[in-house]
Amino acid sequence: MEKYDFDTIVNRRGTHCYKWDEAEEEGVIPMWVADMDFPAAPAIRRAVEERAAHGVFGYTMVPESYYDAIISWFGRRHGWTIDRHWIVYTTGVVPAISATIRALAMNGEKVLVQTPVYNCFFSSIRNQGCEVLESPLKRKDDSYTVDWQDFEEKCADEKTVLFLLCNPHNPGGRVWTKAELERMNDICLRHNVKVVSDEIHCELTMPGHTFTPFAAVSEACADNCITLNSPTKNFNIAGLQIANIVCKNDTWRRRIDRAINIFEVCDVNPFGPAALEAAYNESEDWIMQLNAYLYENYKTLKSRFQSELPQIEVLRLEGTYLVWADIRATGLTSDELSERLMKQGKVFVNSGTMYGKRDGEGYIRINIACPRATLEEGLRRIVATLKPLLP
Known part of the structure; x- marks a missing residue:
């Protein structure tokens, strides 16, 4: 079975890429819209x-x-x-x-x-x-x-x-x-x-x-x-x-x-x-290896939150590459928190209120479909921004 590379970072900035070129601020890591940073399977x-x-x-x-x-x-x-x-x-x-x-x-x-x-x-x-x-x-x-x-x-x-x-x-x-x-x-x-x-x-x-x-x-x-x-x-x-x-x-x-x-x-x-x-x-073997890589990304995020942001609960991910996190312990609304992550942390996540003003409040959505190095830098920024807000 061919081994596929999900670790190499592909520069998508300046390619009219909605995910990477939407943010007005410089140097933002996008972990929002449901779009992966991996090249398509070779057969495709x-x-x-x-x-x-x-x-x-x-x-x-x-x-x-x-x-x-x-x-x-x-x-x-x-x-x-x-x-x-x-x-x-x-x-x-x-x-x-x-x-x-x-x-x-x-x-x-x-x-x-x-x-x-x-x-x-x-x-x-x-x-x-x-x-x-x-x-x-x-x-x-x-x-x-x-x-x-x-x-x-x-x-x-x-x-x-x-x-x-x-x-x-x-x-x-x-x-x-x-x-x-x-x-x-x-x-x-x-x-x-x-x-x-x-x-x-x-x-x-x-x-x-x-x-x-x-x-x-x-x-x-x-x-x-x-x-x-x-x-x-x-x-x-x-x-x-x-x-x-x-x-x-x-x-x-x-x-x-x-x-x-x-x-x-x-x-x-x-x-x-x-x-x-x-x-x-x-491309069936590609999707199988992709899922294994995404699962490791999820475990990386969950471990980082448990060790450094234990008050923020990461919900169980059974499917998709979109992690749902309960941020109510910060005392900020979803919109306030996502804005702070953008302005202060240079990380673009989705406010939970996009998914229902009532039932999405108190949550953010984080896209983990990226090379591990990108994920780890995004998590470093999230931790640095949110840790001072927590008791």
Whole structure:
């Protein structure tokens, strides 16, 4: 097996890189937006280079081999059998969320989310004229669980028509179990609520945790869900803009496909399909080594916090590379703390309030998908900034 290098630092400054070039201050280490600092897998780079060498970049058809790669990947990795006709490609998971809501919910209806949750969920729901309905997750020790009573009450609201699930959960770090997913669906079915499962981080799991696609749990789950997935987050190719909607229900899928066309996000660039095929057909060992590296990064962060910032609790990371930290012991709000880290510490993290003003308050999100040396320097700055604030 080829050994991949995740330690070499690639200078991304000055490349119009959103992650590194967004901060106005000089010398900031960005540990915010969900973007990795690792080069893409060699097979992906080769595929993109070969496509670029052709020199003509016109309108792009998606070949049958594209669908074959998706079906093979999810079948062998996750035990999920996908029919080729269930797949609708588009430019990204966020456009897919918006199109799915537009297709399956009317103005004024409610879309249920589990807060704290990915910030674009809120904007996508509101942009389609729908109302965000929040079911707060419950803190349990160093993790989260579902408040089942609240979840059922929110599903029972006569205006609730969709449940927008984040699986794995961003920013809470949960990889939902099969039993949890099945219980979610049972409740949704009782109240005629469709499930839209955002599974963009599905390959990023820590040891001891297994990702289960919502649609792979049971036939009942497959019949009641729309799955949104993409190789972009897992393989660090978000700029290539490729994603898929997988929907078994013919009527729902036709409506979603119509919305994709109305939104004009039905055409993809020449590089996205080539990159997806290379990712799913040739890069499985890369993702396995990436996960091992990310786990060591998580252990590095957790150890540093435990030894130098023990009052700040780092929540358990089961999936994604986004660490959720409880900063309430500092006495500052999430916004105040993230601003202090930026101005004083020269570290860019996400304020928890991005993910829900109520349920994200008191937390920050830290992106650990970077070479270990970058992580260690970021942690040094975080410790130096936060230690004086703690008793």
